Each structure stands twice: as structure tokens, then as C-alpha cells.
Amino acid sequence: MPRKHQSEDSILRKIATSSQSSQGQRPGHSVALGIGDDAALFRAKPGHEIILTCDWFLEATHFLRDKHPPDAVGWKCLARALSDVAAMGGTPRCFLLSLALPETHTGRWLDRFLGGLRRASRKFQCRLAGGDTTRRDEILINITVVGEVRARRAALRSGARADDILYVSGRLGEAELGLQILRRSKGRASNKNPLTRKHLYPEPRLALGQWLVKKGLVTAMMDLSDGLSSDVPRLCAASAVGARLEKAKIPQVQTPDVALKYGHDLMQLALHGGDDYELLFTVPPRKAKLLPKSFRGVRLTPIGKITRKRELLVLEENGRARHLIPGGWDPFR
Amino acid sequence: MPRKHQSEDSILRKIATSSQSSQGQRPGHSVALGIGDDAALFRAKPGHEIILTCDWFLEATHFLRDKHPPDAVGWKCLARALSDVAAMGGTPRCFLLSLALPETHTGRWLDRFLGGLRRASRKFQCRLAGGDTTRRDEILINITVVGEVRARRAALRSGARADDILYVSGRLGEAELGLQILRRSKGRASNKNPLTRKHLYPEPRLALGQWLVKKGLVTAMMDLSDGLSSDVPRLCAASAVGARLEKAKIPQVQTPDVALKYGHDLMQLALHGGDDYELLFTVPPRKAKLLPKSFRGVRLTPIGKITRKRELLVLEENGRARHLIPGGWDPFR
Numbered sequence: 001m002p003r004k005h006q007s008e009d010s011i012l013r014k015i016a017t018s019s020q021s022s023q024g025q026r027p028g029h030s031v032a033l034g035i036g037d038d039a040a041l042f043r044a045k046p047g048h049e050i051i052l053t054c055d056w057f058l059e060a061t062h063f064l065r066d067k068h069p070p071d072a073v074g075w076k077c078l079a080r081a082l083s084d085v086a087a088m089g090g091t092p093r094c095f096l097l098s099l100a101l102p103e104t105h106t107g108r109w110l111d112r113f114l115g116g117l118r119r120a121s122r123k124f125q126c127r128l129a130g131g132d133t134t135r136r137d138e139i140l141i142n143i144t145v146v147g148e149v150r151a152r153r154a155a156l157r158s159g160a161r162a163d164d165i166l167y168v169s170g171r172l173g174e175a176e177l178g179l180q181i182l183r184r185s186k187g188r189a190s191n192k193n194p195l196t197r198k199h200l201y202p203e204p205r206l207a208l209g210q211w212l213v214k215k216g217l218v219t220a221m222m223d224l225s226d227g228l229s230s231d232v233p234r235l236c237a238a239s240a241v242g243a244r245l246e247k248a249k250i251p252q253v254q255t256p257d258v259a260l261k262y263g264h265d266l267m268q269l270a271l272h273g274g275d276d277y278e279l280l281f282t283v284p285p286r287k288a289k290l291l292p293k294s295f296r297g298v299r300l301t302p303i304g305k306i307t308r309k310r311e312l313l314v315l316e317e318n319g320r321a322r323h324l325i326p327g328g329w330d331p332f333r
Numbered sequence: 334m335p336r337k338h339q340s341e342d343s344i345l346r347k348i349a350t351s352s353q354s355s356q357g358q359r360p361g362h363s364v365a366l367g368i369g370d371d372a373a374l375f376r377a378k379p380g381h382e383i384i385l386t387c388d389w390f391l392e393a394t395h396f397l398r399d400k401h402p403p404d405a406v407g408w409k410c411l412a413r414a415l416s417d418v419a420a421m422g423g424t425p426r427c428f429l430l431s432l433a434l435p436e437t438h439t440g441r442w443l444d445r446f447l448g449g450l451r452r453a454s455r456k457f458q459c460r461l462a463g464g465d466t467t468r469r470d471e472i473l474i475n476i477t478v479v480g481e482v483r484a485r486r487a488a489l490r491s492g493a494r495a496d497d498i499l500y501v502s503g504r505l506g507e508a509e510l511g512l513q514i515l516r517r518s519k520g521r522a523s524n525k526n527p528l529t530r531k532h533l534y535p536e537p538r539l540a541l542g543q544w545l546v547k548k549g550l551v552t553a554m555m556d557l558s559d560g561l562s563s564d565v566p567r568l569c570a571a572s573a574v575g576a577r578l579e580k581a582k583i584p585q586v587q588t589p590d591v592a593l594k595y596g597h598d599l600m601q602l603a604l605h606g607g608d609d610y611e612l613l614f615t616v617p618p619r620k621a622k623l624l625p626k627s628f629r630g631v632r633l634t635p636i637g638k639i640t641r642k643r644e645l646l647v648l649e650e651n652g653r654a655r656h657l658i659p660g661g662w663d664p665f666r
Contacts, residue, residue, distance in 0.1 A: 008663050009567070032382055036571065037490050038420040038555050039386035039480070044377040049365055053372035054387075054429045054477055056467050061433075087371040096387045098475050100394075132475075134389050135664040142431050142465075142475040144387055147372070157370050222371050234342070238369065330341050331468040 011106055011133050012036075015097065018114040019121065019128035030148075031094045031129045040129035042094060042146060049154060051147035053084040059139040061331065067182055069191075070109045072200035074116025077141045080225065082124050082204040083277040085147035087223040088154040089213025092126035092206065096144040100136035124206060155213050155221035155281070157238035162308040164219050164282035166243055167291070169208055169298050171251045172228055173259075173266065175199040176273025180262045195258065202277040208295050209279060217290060221281040227272045227328020231280055233312055239282075242311040245304035245324065271314075272327035282306055344439055344466050345369075348430065351447040352454065352461035363481075364427045364462045373462035375427060375479060382487060384480035386417040392472040394664065400515055402524075403442045405533035407449025410474045413558065415457050415537040416610040418480035420556040421487040422546025425459035425539065429477040433469035457539060488546050488554035488614070493572035495641040497552050497615035500624070502541055502631050504584045505561055506592075506599065508532040509606025513595045528591065535610040541628050542612060550623060554614040560605045560661025564613055566645055572615075575644040578637035578657065604647075607662035615639055 016035040033041035044050055057077035059065055068076075078095060085092050097117070101110065121128060126145065160166075178199030191197055205223075212218045220239055224231050228250070236243050252266040253259055259266050283291060291300055304315075312324040349368040366374035377383055390410035392398055401409075411428060418425050430450070434443065454461060459478065493499075511532030524530055538556075545551045553572055557564050561583070569576050585599040586592055592599050616624060624633055637648075645657035 033487070033489065038417040039384045039423075039478075041421075041482075041487055042383040042385055043484070044383060046379065050375040050377060050383065050479075051372045052375055052427075052429060052462060052477070052479060054431050054463070054465050054475070056431055056433060056465050056473075056475075058433065058467065058469065058473075061467055061469065084371040088374075090372075094385075096385060096477060098387050098389055100389060100391065129385060130387070132387050132389050133664075134391065134394055136391065136394065140389075140391075140473060142387070142389075144385070144429060144477040145372075146383075146385060149374075151376070154366070154374055156366065331466075 008133055014110065015114060015128070015131070018118055031127055034129050035131070040094070040096070042129065045148055047151055048148045049151050051085050051088050051090040051149055051154065052144070053081060054142060054144040055081040057141040057143065065139060068200065070112035071116035074113040075120045075201050077143050078117055078120040078126065079202045079204050080277060081143040081145040082126060082206060083202070083223040083225065085145055086204045086206045086209035087221050087279060088147070088149055089209045089221065090147035090149035090154065091210060092124055092145055092147045094127045094129035094146050097128060097131035098142040099131065100134045100140035102137055102139070103135060105139060124204065149213070153213055155209070155218050157220055157222050157235050160220035160235060160239035160241050160282040160306045161284070162241060162306055164284055164306040165288050165302045166245070166304045166306060167281050167283060167300055167302050168224065168228070168251065168278055169205050169300055170276065170278040171253060172224065172276055172278065173253045173269025173273035175202065175275035176269050177253055177259055177262065177264060179275065180264065184262070199275060202275065204277055205279045205298065208298060211295065212281060215290070217283055217287050218281045219284060221279060224276050224278045224280050225274060226330065227274045229271045229324055230326040230328030230330065232324060233326055235280060236310070236312060240310065242307040242309045243304055244307055244313045244315060244321070246315045248317050249301060249303045251299060251301045274329035341466055347443065348447060348461070348464070351451055364460055367462050368464070373427070373429070375462065378481055380484055381481045382484050384418050384421050384423040384482055384487070385477070386414060387475060387477040388414040390474040390476065398472060401533065403445035404449035407446040408453045408534050410476050411450055411453040411459065412535045412537050413610060414476040414478040415459060415539060416535070416556040416558065418478055419537045419539045419542035420554050420612060421480070421482055422542045422554065423480035423482035423487065424543060425457055425478055425480045427460045427462035427479050430461060430464035431475040432464065433467045433473035435470055435472070436468060438472060457537065482546070486546055488542070488551050490553055490555050490568050490571035493553035493568060493574050493615040493639045494617070495574060495639055497617055497639040498621050498635045499576055499578070499637045499639060500614050500616060500633055500635050501557065501561070501584065501611055502538050502633055503609065503611040504586060505557065505609055505611065506586045506602025506606040508535065508608035509602050510586055510592055510595065510597060512608065513597065517595070528588070532608060535608065537610055538612045538631065541631060544628065545614060548623070550616055550620050551614045552617060554612060557609045557611045557613050558607060559663065560607045562604045562657055563659040563661030563663065565657060566659055568613060569643070569645060573643065575640040575642045576637055577640055577646045577648060577654070579648045581650050582634060582636045584632060584634045605660035
């Protein structure tokens with residue numbers, strides 16, 4: 001049963017206890033002051049820049065109260081914000097949690113949410129440093145992640161040059177198909193299906209992003225959150241270049257029977273499916289041979305190249321080129 | 334008329350243009366990379382700690398769409414988050430804006446909101462560095478502020494000691510009375526009444542907080558956001574001390590006739606009114622003589638003292654002591 005009439009302070013204490021966040025000064029750790037004061041204090045490493053990113057995770061927009069297990073909501077709200085740190089090649093340090101909850105959700109739901117959040121926080125070594133809570137009929141979450149990267153080393157969207165090779169990590173469209181399976185299932189989702197798991201428990205490509213930046217292999221990088229067809233144009237616009245993708249090379253979902261069963265085309269899923277949190281990056285041709293076929297079990301696939309001409313084309317299997325039309329997720333469309 | 338069917342990217346461009354945020358590397362400024370990439374990059378000053386704080390500002394909970402001018406919503410969402418930086422004695426550097434909006438509000442409302450936000454951003458020298466936007470039926474705002482303070486110099490809540498003198502800045506209850514006037518007024522608020530202005534356009538006490546910390550005058554500090562009766566217990570709990578307030582000394586609203594007209598008791602307003610964003614701080618007795626009566630036009634008033642015994646008392650004008658009962662704003666009550 002949910003515990004009623006909890007005060008804001010008692011909810012904050014529950015969150016602080018769950019995260020085992022420090023309540024005072026702890027020398028040697030980057031979070032010098034955690035939950036419980038007006039603000040958190042963070043000590044940056046010398047010679048490093050601080051990465052700052054924030055992300056909405058809202059009921060009905062980003063997750064469904066009756067479909068998404070609270071544990072997955074906790075995991076995913078942090079994991080997707082961490083994906084932006086991965087896209088810069090950075091290392092996560094700490095995060096702030098802003099949480100608005102109905103009073104009915106301050107008991108068991110909150111406990112399970114904090115469980116998923118804690119697992120992601122430990123796995124990706126990103127510690128809860130503070131936040132804000134309030135009461136609301138709908139569940140609203142906002143996460144701010146603070147990371148670090150060596151000064152002037154961050155991978156930006158704006159560095160792609162003509163002839164660079166465009167790569168993606170993983171397979172595209174899996175999370176979207178997972179969401180479709182979830183939507184049509186009765187009640188809450190099972191964690192057993194790898195597609196729903198990819199949707200519920202995305203893994204930000206932190207190690208890959210750090211490795212690519214450390215080795216100096218990438219000229220530009222971003223994460224794929226809204227779908228390839230929406231995100232490639234963003235990278236190209238920031239770099240003032242175009243791109244030509246080869247459709248046949250785009251790594252798709254490996255279970256065509258499942259996609260078919262749910263009435264989905266594999267290529268449409270790969271082009272327009274959101275929430276994959278894979279990395280999209282560009283590598284100069286002379287460095288491409290240094291790139292392995294996979295990194296820690298995640299495949300790295302060249303899917304096309306950057307062009308001087310600011311045009312976005314997809315080369316069809318029949319050799320014809322078509323314009324790439326953004327069809328990924330846009331909340332204002 | 335609101336412009337319809339704007340994409341997320343075009344709204345981001347509008348926000349970026351309004352804030353005149355940098356789109357690339359700008360050496361010498363603490364924000365190395367602003368809006369337009371996966372994350373922002375920030376360069377910390379050597380020998381400093383980074384202050385991190387975030388705040389909800391939600392329609393119906395924190396402001397009313399038909400009562401609060403969009404310009405005031407923009408100003409206040411940033412000003413109240415900056416108040417947490419003031420409470421640490423820090424200097425604001427940059428902020429992230431998470432904004433969820435109905436499509437009908439992406440035109441004129443957004444322009445005016447951004448106008449108020451820009452004015453606060455300039456006045457308090459805190460630059461927009463990034464954020465996240467999405468569509469939503471209700472207006473939801475979350476602000477993360479990043480500030481700086483010299484290492485190990487931040488004023489915490491936990492430093493108050495027995496016999497320290499408890500001070501507040503300004504007058505308490507003004508913002509609450511301003512809100513009551515606003516609620517009963519027809520249509521949107523006028524900016525002419527100083528009470529509604531204090532509610533709509535709070536001024537975070539940044540210069541005061543910085544000065545108190547620089548001069549080494551305070552042992553503990555926090556900002557008054559939920560009301561004196563809720564916030565004194567928080568400071569005392571963090572410091573493991575008690576306090577004895579003198580009711581007669583608490584600086585009240587100076588317009589008793591206005592309070593009376595709206596059926597409010599001045600002392601109730603001063604004790605329990607929220608949203609004042611004044612500073613509450615403790616000063617060792619031997620340093621109290623170094624404190625001026627006012628700082629840049631803001632009065633500084635001793636209202637009581639810290640006690641070893643962990644008890645919160647209010648000394649009535651008749652000499653009797655009563656327990657201080659938290660009656661400030663708590664969203665979960």
C-alpha cells in the first residue's frame with residue numbers, strides 16, 4: 001500500500017537513503033556535497049571540461065504508467081541522459097533528479113523506481129547528487145547529468161568533413177519494435193524479450209564513446225535518440241556537410257518474423273525508429289582501418305559517407321538515390 | 334497568433350537565438366559549448382567547486398497560466414533556481430532549460446517567456462547553455478543552474494553552532510501577500526504593486542550571499558523558499574542544533590492595511606509565507622558587529638539565536654515561548 005501524507009522532506013530522505021548519497025564533505029570524491037543542502041557541490045578534475053545535459057522523461061510522452069515497470073522507468077530516465085555524455089566521449093560523474101509524483105506513488109512505486117535508478121547509477125558510475133521533488137497527478141521526471149571529458153577533446157556534432165565514413169553502433173530499430181511489442185502486450189512488460197529489454201533498459205555506449213575519443217578516431221559524434229533519419233540531418237547540419245547512406249548497409253533488427261508479425265518493415269524501423277541510444281559517428285577514411293568490426297560485443301557498421309554537397313541521400317538497393325526524409329520522433333510533429 | 338506545427342529543432346533555434354548562446358567553442362568563457370550539440374561543455378575555474386541545483390516550475394503547482402505573465406514565468410523560473418546558488422555564497426555561471434509546452438504556446442507566449450528569461454539571465458550573468466524541449470498540454474519547466482564557489486568556502490546548512498545569531502534578509506511574507514493579491518485580481522497581474530512584483534520577479538540575493546561568504550561572516554546559510562517556519566527547522570536539523578526566534582524581531586510586510594484587506598495576519602505571513610527567496614543565515618556573536626543594518630538596500634535583521642538544545646521555540650511578545658510549527662509550503666501536505 002502506498003504510504004500517504006509523506007512530506008517532501010521524508011521523500012527526499014527516502015531518495016537520499018536509496019542512493020547512499022553523501023550527506024557531507026567527502027574528500028577525494030568528485031561530489032563534495034550531496035543531497036540535503038540548497039545545492040550540490042562538485043569538484044572538477046584539472047584539465048577537464050564539464051559536460052552538462054538534461055532530459056525530460058514524462059508519463060504519457062516518454063513512458064506509460066501501466067506498461068512500463070517502475071524499475072525500468074528508473075533505469076531508463078538515467079540511461080538515456082547518460083547517452084548524451086557517451087556521445088561526447090565523456091565519463092559520467094553525477095546527476096540531479098527532479099521528480100514529480102502523485103501521492104499514491106510515493107510508496108511501492110517510488111521504491112521500485114529508485115531500485116532501477118540505483119542499478120543504472122552503479123552500473124554507469126554516476127552518483128545522485130541532488131534534485132527537487134513535488135506532488136503532481138502525473139509522473140514527471142527530469143534528469144541532469146554532469147560528466148567530464150579532457151579539455152578540447154569532446155566529440156562534437158560539428159566536426160564531420162567530406163569523405164569521412166559514417167558509422168553506427170549496434171542494430172537500429174530494435175527499441176522501436178520493442179515498444180510496439182510492449183504496447184500490444186497485456187499489462188506490464190516482461191523483461192525476457194531482448195527487443196522489449198532494449199526499449200526498457202537501454203545501455204548508453206559510454207565505453208565506446210570514450211574509446212573512440214581517446215583514440216582520436218572520430219571527427220563528429222552524436223547519439224541516436226530520435227531515429228537515424230532525424231539524427232543524420234542534425235549531424236550534417238552542424239558540420240555543414242551532406243551524407244550519402246547505403247540502405248543495404250544499415251544494420252537492421254535480426255528477427256524479421258517478429259517485425260512482420262507486428263506489421264513493421266525492417267528498413268522503416270531502422271531509419272525512423274527512436275530510442276536506440278546507439279552512437280552515430282564519422283571517421284576519416286585513413287583511420288577507418290583502425291576501427292574493429294565490433295567493440296565489446298557491439299557491432300560498428302559503416303553505413304555511408306559524408307559529402308561536400310549539402311544533400312542527404314539514401315542509395316537504394318537498386319542503385320537509385322533518394323532524398324532522406326526525416327521520419328523519426330519529434331514531439332512537435 | 335501562435336505559429337503551428339513548429340518542429341522541436343525550430344523551437345530550439347528560437348531559444349538559442351533569443352539567448353544569443355554560443356554555437357561553438359569560445360575560448361575564455363566558462364561555457365565552451367552551448368545549445369545545439371548533445372550536451373553543453375563548461376570550464377571550471379581552478380580552485381573552485383561547482384554548484385549544481387535544479388528546480389521545478391510547473392503550471393498549476395508553481396504558477397497559473399491565466400494569472401502569471403509569461404515574462405514573469407521566464408524571470409522567476411531562473412531567479413528562484415539562482416536563489417540556491419546565492420544560499421551557498423556562489424556565483425552563477427550557466428543554466429539548462431527543460432521546457433514542455435502546448436503547441437499553442439510556441440509563438441507569442443514562448444517569445445515573451447524567453448524575454449523574461451533573457452532579462453534575468455543578463456541581470457544575474459547566468460547564461461543559457463542547453464536544455465530539452467517537448468510538447469505537453471501543460472507548461473512544465475525545469476531549470477538546472479551551475480555556479481561556482483571557491484573550494485571549501487561554500488556556506489552549508491550544517492555549520493550553525495550554539496549561540497550563533499540567526500539573521501534574515503529583507504521582509505518576510507511579501508511574496509505570499511503578492512500572490513494573494515494576484516489570485517483575487519481579474520486577469521493577469523500588474524507589475525506596479527511592489528508586493529505582486531516581489532512574487533512575480535523575485536531577486537535572488539546573490540551579491541549578499543557572495544559578500545557574507547567572502548567576508549567569512551556566516552557559519553550556515555540557506556534561502557527561504559518554503560517559509561521561515563519550514564526552513565528554520567531544516568537549517569537546525571542539518572546543524573544538529575535548536576533555535577529560539579523572537580517574534581517581535583521578525584521583519585514583516587510594511588503595509589498592514591493591504592494584509593488586512595486580504596484577511597491576512599502579518600505574523601502568519603512572515604512565519605509561513607513562501608517564495609520570498611530571502612537568505613536565512615547564522616553569524617557567530619563576535620562577528621555580528623561586522624554586519625551592517627542593510628546591504629545594498631536589503632535590510633539584515635537578527636531574529637533570534639541558535640541553541641544547543643534541539644528545540645525550536647518562538648518567543649511571543651508577552652514573553653511566553655511556544656514551539657515553532659512548520660506551516661510553510663510543502664507540496665506533499
